[in-house]
Amino acid sequence: MELSGGEILIRCLKDEGVEYLFGYPGGAVLHIYDAIYRQDDVKHILVRHEQAATHAADGYARATGRPGVVIVTSGPGATNAVTGIATAFMDSIPMVVITGQVATANIGSDAFQEVDAVGITRPCVKHNFLVKDLSKLAETVKKAFHVATTGRPGPVVIDVPKDITDPAIKIPYHYPDEIKMRSYDPVLEGDPEQIKRAVDLLLTAKKPMIYTGGGVILGNGSDELRTLVKLLAYPVTTTLMGLGSIPYDNEQFLGMLGMHGTYEANMAMHECDVLFAIGARFDDRVTGKIAEFCPNAKIIHIDIDPSSISKTITVDVPIVGDVAGVLHEMSKLLQSVGRESNKKELDAWWKIINGWRAVDCMTYDRGTDMIKPQAAVELLHEITAGDAYVTSDVGQHQMWAAQYYGFSKPKRWINSGGLGTMGFGLPAAMGVQLAYPDETVVCVTGEGSIQMCIQELSTCLQYGLPIKIISLNNRYLGMVRQWQEFFYENRYSNSYMESLPDFVKLAESYGHVGMRVERPEDLKPMMEKAFAMKDRLVFMDIVTDQAENVYPMIMAGKAHNEMHMSPNCETPQSPQSPERELS
Numbered sequence: 415m416e417l418s419g420g421e422i423l424i425r426c427l428k429d430e431g432v433e434y435l436f437g438y439p440g441g442a443v444l445h446i447y448d449a450i451y452r453q454d455d456v457k458h459i460l461v462r463h464e465q466a467a468t469h470a471a472d473g474y475a476r477a478t479g480r481p482g483v484v485i486v487t488s489g490p491g492a493t494n495a496v497t498g499i500a501t502a503f504m505d506s507i508p509m510v511v512i513t514g515q516v517a518t519a520n521i522g523s524d525a526f527q528e529v530d531a532v533g534i535t536r537p538c539v540k541h542n543f544l545v546k547d548l549s550k551l552a553e554t555v556k557k558a559f560h561v562a563t564t565g566r567p568g569p570v571v572i573d574v575p576k577d578i579t580d581p582a583i584k585i586p587y588h589y590p591d592e593i594k595m596r597s598y599d600p601v602l603e604g605d606p607e608q609i610k611r612a613v614d615l616l617l618t619a620k621k622p623m624i625y626t627g628g629g630v631i632l633g634n635g636s637d638e639l640r641t642l643v644k645l646l647a648y649p650v651t652t653t654l655m656g657l658g659s660i661p662y663d664n665e666q667f668l669g670m671l672g673m674h675g676t677y678e679a680n681m682a683m684h685e686c687d688v689l690f691a692i693g694a695r696f697d698d699r700v701t702g703k704i705a706e707f708c709p710n711a712k713i714i715h716i717d718i719d720p721s722s723i724s725k726t727i728t729v730d731v732p733i734v735g736d737v738a739g740v741l742h743e744m745s746k747l748l749q750s751v752g753r754e755s756n757k758k759e760l761d762a763w764w765k766i767i768n769g770w771r772a773v774d775c776m777t778y779d780r781g782t783d784m785i786k787p788q789a790a791v792e793l794l795h796e797i798t799a800g801d802a803y804v805t806s807d808v809g810q811h812q813m814w815a816a817q818y819y820g821f822s823k824p825k826r827w828i829n830s831g832g833l834g835t836m837g838f839g840l841p842a843a844m845g846v847q848l849a850y851p852d853e854t855v856v857c858v859t860g861e862g863s864i865q866m867c868i869q870e871l872s873t874c875l876q877y878g879l880p881i882k883i884i885s886l887n888n889r890y891l892g893m894v895r896q897w898q899e900f901f902y903e904n905r906y907s908n909s910y911m912e913s914l915p916d917f918v919k920l921a922e923s924y925g926h927v928g929m930r931v932e933r934p935e936d937l938k939p940m941m942e943k944a945f946a947m948k949d950r951l952v953f954m955d956i957v958t959d960q961a962e963n964v965y966p967m968i969m970a971g972k973a974h975n976e977m978h979m980s981p982n983c984e985t986p987q988s989p990q991s992p993e994r995e996l997s
Contacts, residue, residue, distance in 0.1 A: 417587045419548050419579035420449035426555040428455045429589045432483050434848055436467040440487025442514025445579035462869040464491050466841035468498020472507050473842030476828045478849045481508040481562050488514040489527030499569045500538035504832025506632055508567035510558050517577040518546055531573045540568030548578050548585055556593045565600030566719035604735030612714045612731045613747050619688035620759040622648040628655030629693020633737035636824040642745050649767055651679040653694055655831045658821035672700040673968050674813045677775035682767055683708055684974035691715040693737045696727040706973035716740050775966050777982045784959040785934050787886045791818040793938055797945050802854040803846045807839035807863030810892035813964045815858040837866025847879045861887040862911055871924035874951050882944055883953045888960045896963045921953035930955045
């Protein structure tokens with residue numbers, strides 16, 4: 415069977431099991447688009463902006479665990495995709511991005527719509543390829559999927575010059591069954607001696623703490639984590655990216671940790687004597703002041719990526735390997751050694767933790783005549799029975815969704831953690847909804863973020879995606895305003911959102927349903943009405959309290975035990991307010 419380069423590319427995607435290809439056509443990829451037209455196996459989703467293509471593929475990948483696939487043209491097509499590529503890179507999301515390139519003979523000549531896609535994306539991809547030989551195209555695609563999905567996942571770019579896809583040039587097609595790369599061989603099995611050392615250390619703990627990250631979800635290790643947590647009876651916390659790896663209502667779960675984590679999770683982190691980190695990378699939003707991070711703890715760290723171990727925090731027992739496999743081996747060892755942790759000291763530790771838990775750090779004023787954003791998210795959880803796929807944009811609404819929705823399953827919380835990309839929520843929801851057409855998919859956003867990729871309402875109409883958009887509209891760039899209140903003496907420089915559109919009319923102009931909610935008493939009936947419309951996209955413009963802030967909050971450069979609590983929350987030793995501290 416002889417195929418052209420464009421036909422080879424699409425046939426490779428079919429043989430790789432690709433379901434959807436998110437993209438936008440242009441001159442350098444028209445040969446490929448002609449090949450797309452002449453087949454039905456790989457479905458193309460036409461977005462309205464290349465950034466949205468990458469976010470949609472990203473959302474699809476996070477929800478399914480399968481790689482998201484993107485195609486964009488050369489020049490601005492490639493550069494528009496960079497934000498989404500970087501978003502996936504920061505959160506270790508498997509993605510293959512095909513970028514068109516000018517003809518091989520024109521590379522380096524400043525040809526029309528030429529950019530160095532390989533050079534531009536090098537800092538924000540796991541790997542990238544420039545295809546200069548048609549005979550290497552199929553092998554390169556196989557390598558791209560292999561690199562993107564194994565070890566620590568990530569985005570891979572394949573830059574394809576237009577002449578490589580010329581329909582007049584055909585060669586025999588062969589897609590490799592498997593691929594081996596001499597320079598790339600990720601370690602999957604944890605070292606048995608290190609696993610034994612970790613178990614021995616865990617069993618000596620008097621104040622243990624289990625800290626889990628997105629690697630548990632990416633590594634499909636949630637079941638193994640839950641088994642181990644139950645065996646140990648130790649407290650557990652998760653990062654923003656790890657939410658759902660353990661149920662929010664599990665009695666051992668202390669909530670999310672870090673900058674906007676719970677009082678009990680952060681205090682337990684600060685006071686623990688053995689910290690067990692699983693699939694987490696000790697990022698700055700978690701560690702706070704590095705010099706005071708878990709000052710009394712011995713640290714065990716499991717990660718698939720050896721470069722993440724002791725990168726920012728030096729650990730005592732490193733284990734490189736697949737999270738699910740390592741946790742399984744640890745559970746087997748725990749069950750076989752016939753030893754239990756010190757029950758008396760563990761009971762005393764839980765007593766201290768329960769004292770911290772008694773401080774209702776998530777309380778807020780429920781007695782106002784304004785809609786509180788926290789209440790909107792709690793109601794969302796109630797109406798969806800906590801079983802929706804929830805995407806978010808970035809800002810205060812993202813933190814409130816993380817704090818108040820309550821996730822019980824992995825891969826249900828879809829958000830941009832590492833890069834913090836506004837505009838992510840709606841296109842990511844598209845990818846999730848396409849993957850799971852019968853599931854409830856919600857985009858929690860703000861009036862600032864939603865406008866970054868609002869043109870994708872057109873894509874949603876074209877493909878009949880019944881996403882529910884919950885926009886918490888406080889007429890501010892909320893997180894920017896919060897920091898300006900705390901650190902810039904209420905100088906709200908360019909954080910107020912003036913000249914907002916009528917979101918109801920805007921949604922309707924795209925062919926969707928729009929609702930505006932301004933009174934607390936209207937919130938529940940209108941949200942119920944929105945979610946009863948199973949086959950329609952509904953945009954809920956919810957007008958919320960402008961002055962509401964995200965609490966708790968650890969200020970930049972502070973330790974876990976230096977938290978600022980809500981004015982509605984009383985603690986025995988409340989830190990000073992940020993305003994007093996600044997003065």
